Amino acid sequence: MTIPLILASQSPSRRDRLVRAGIRPTIRVSQVDEPAALQTAAAEQGVSLHFLPARERVAILAGAKAGAVQERLLAVIDAESRAAGEQVVSRPLEDGYGSVHSRLPMDRAVAGEQGMLNAGVGPLVIGCDSLFEFQGEPLGKPHTPERALERLKSMRGETGTLWTGHCLIDLATGRRANASSRAQVTFGDYTDADMAAYVATGEPLEVAGSFTLEGQGSAFIRSIEGDPSGVMGLSLPTMRSLVEGLGIKWPDLWNEREDRERQQAVRPQASAAPAGNVHQPGDGWIDCACGRLHWGLNGAAGVLLARRDPDSGLVSEVLLQHRATWSAEGGTWGVPGGAIADGESPVEGALRESHEEANISPEDIDVVGSYVEDHGPWAYTTVFAMEREGHRVEPRMNDDESLELAWVPLDQVADRKLLGAFGRDWPAFLNRLKALSPVK
Template identity: 65%
Template sequence: MNTEYRHIPLILASSSPSRRRLLVQAGIDPIIRPSKVDEPAVLAEQAGKSGRHLDDLDACERVGVLAEAKASAVQATMDAVKDAERRSRGELVTFRPLNQSDSGASSRNPMSQVLGAWGGMIDAERGPLLLGCDSLFSMDGVVMGKPHKPERALERLMAMRGRTGTLVTGHCLIDLATGHRARAVSSAQVIFGDYDRATMQAYVATGEPLEVAGSFTLEGLGSAFIQGVEGDPSGVMGLSMPTLRALAQELGVSWSDLWAERVMPERQPADGSTHGPEGLAAPAENVHQPGDGWVDCACGKRHWGLNGAAGVLLARRDVRSGAPVSVLLQHRARWSAEGGTWGVPGGAISDGENPLEGGLRESYEEANIRPEDIQVVGSYLEDHGPWGYTTILAFERPGHHVDPRMNDDESIALEWVDLDKVSGLPLLKAFGQDWPHFRQRLETLAAEG
């Protein structure tokens, strides 16, 4: 009997802590990729297509449409990464500082060969799976979205006292390797208990019910006010686990293939610490991603990324001469390793990614470097054996313009820096050592066209 295990990553197109918690409790460590979909615009478009008014869309139709829109939005960004990967050219230069036999020399391999060796999403026959979800609560046929305002939340909660409403959750699961998708909507009846206005005022004052469907949560402070649930309770928390399992089976994926690899001691810090070399930790609200963590290296240092790390060194070229004139650099957050220094946007490679995919994704998330706007022309790997950092070399594509934007809290600033001014900045140590080589290589690649 063939018992070979192949882990298939799951990408969650949501930043919902409740949905992530449900997956983790079920043995799945999801990759978090929020969709940032304009929900009112999506629903208005759906109503317009069918010649109806927005109010004519019932809760089940709304959550189904929004779940698919969220999944599709993230799929588009992942497809852009794969397209940039297919367009990539150049060479990978590998340096192994811990291998004495290299004697400081670099070994060169064509990037096309290396990509095949790396694997990743572009070579996957199945997966990663991408999940979009959306939930709505209704009572007496009236849809109740997120209240946003305290007075609206209080009014709703008092109207729901002692009554029963319906919470529906839409699910859209996409296999990124094949493009196949499966959809379903789960439903559960929520029975509210008896409570007084003063208690609800105190509950609303906590802020918990303001940004959740129906103005309540089952897993938080609101759990004390819910008398019972008829149907799947996980669906009330924004993701029906039985529904997700059925959708995975519909796409031909075994549920156990989604379970995370829990026991990997060789990839964990010896002391289990989440703190970096300077003893600083990321902000508590930062989302943990598969692949996040510190590795104690044979070089005596602690490096970020259980699967290694990668980033993009993006150069802008002179319109007339084609010569590189500036590079896009990140002023690193104080809490990060060597915080306050300058380097390239990048970070830990997630499960299921190769270094090129990880670098392209991280640079988009941190600096808004869109994969469709750049041309990958080479890369450099500092290989420490159990850990490595890959610097992706790229130019802006002709006719494209990259406008950097801080999409998270990992940057103090993002700036296009003139080549002659880079060495005058307080650079990340490894980047500073490699910068003369990177500059020479970018100039050579630009001259080659």
């Protein structure tokens, strides 16, 4: 059994380190306010931030990053565990469109899914942070060319210590393991002109210590003593020790070969996705018996979020996404959603995707049913949800997959250019929404 790994970082270097080691991680950016996390930790210890050593800082931030992703995923699991209503399953390739193949209470439906809610182990969440300690001072990312150039000049011919903190969390059990790696980095002799040219590449601006071992900066490093992989943001030996310390075998995380094999059926979209988009486990196309290509190797899912009229208590509007032009059927309107990741159930995938795309926090909604269009090797799950009493969802485009988000009155949905499948299903969805009892 392959155990999914979630990397709480958007660092290409950390992701590439894992991929080359046979592990393609799912990327979930932590969005931790790093200065605030350090200030809080220093205050809790009753010391000034200045007195927190680099080794302690990287441990604090690695834990904060992994913990933030853990908290977000636990909120998804909690919302799924509270699911009510009914799951309706249609198998149109067997029974025809518009038919109902089966019905099941949502609590039984989610209990029978393979996902985070019912996992005995995993997914594993790994958070990392790196700092370069030079002459007793911790140096993070320089951010500006001027600061990077000043640092690199001062480090010429000198030695510093690169610390990398690691925090590994088993989401299923809550168990946590922490460790830090270190390496002594000695810089070579170089000219000011060399450094000006290097800084002009932009490479040293957003990396700890203003240098990288795997990039153009590697030519200016004379030697490394200690763990070289930690210098690249993630120490594989350290991480393997943490994994095995939780009683998990390292080979159980290997999924890169399987992922490549699953990708063989992938075909390019009509328009290319933005260059910064990262391939995630579960991304890819399914060549379906219906004659179409469907996105999501594990299927796909989205959230149809409804809002009640404050006076009548009846459902009055739904939140829709105007899809980015580069996406499948770009320019149409549908529900926020996407491919289900490895290790997720359809409801979990829908809740996570709707937060990533539209800022729909699982803490603010109640799942009240679902509709599954099952094509056999692929299915799309529409999760019906309502704003929780006393909560209000403020939609926001958190990524580049939307042109806009809008609350649309029920009687105006059909006037929009709808995604094909959503438009076909909307009359049934509308009847289902109208049937929801008003809040008493």
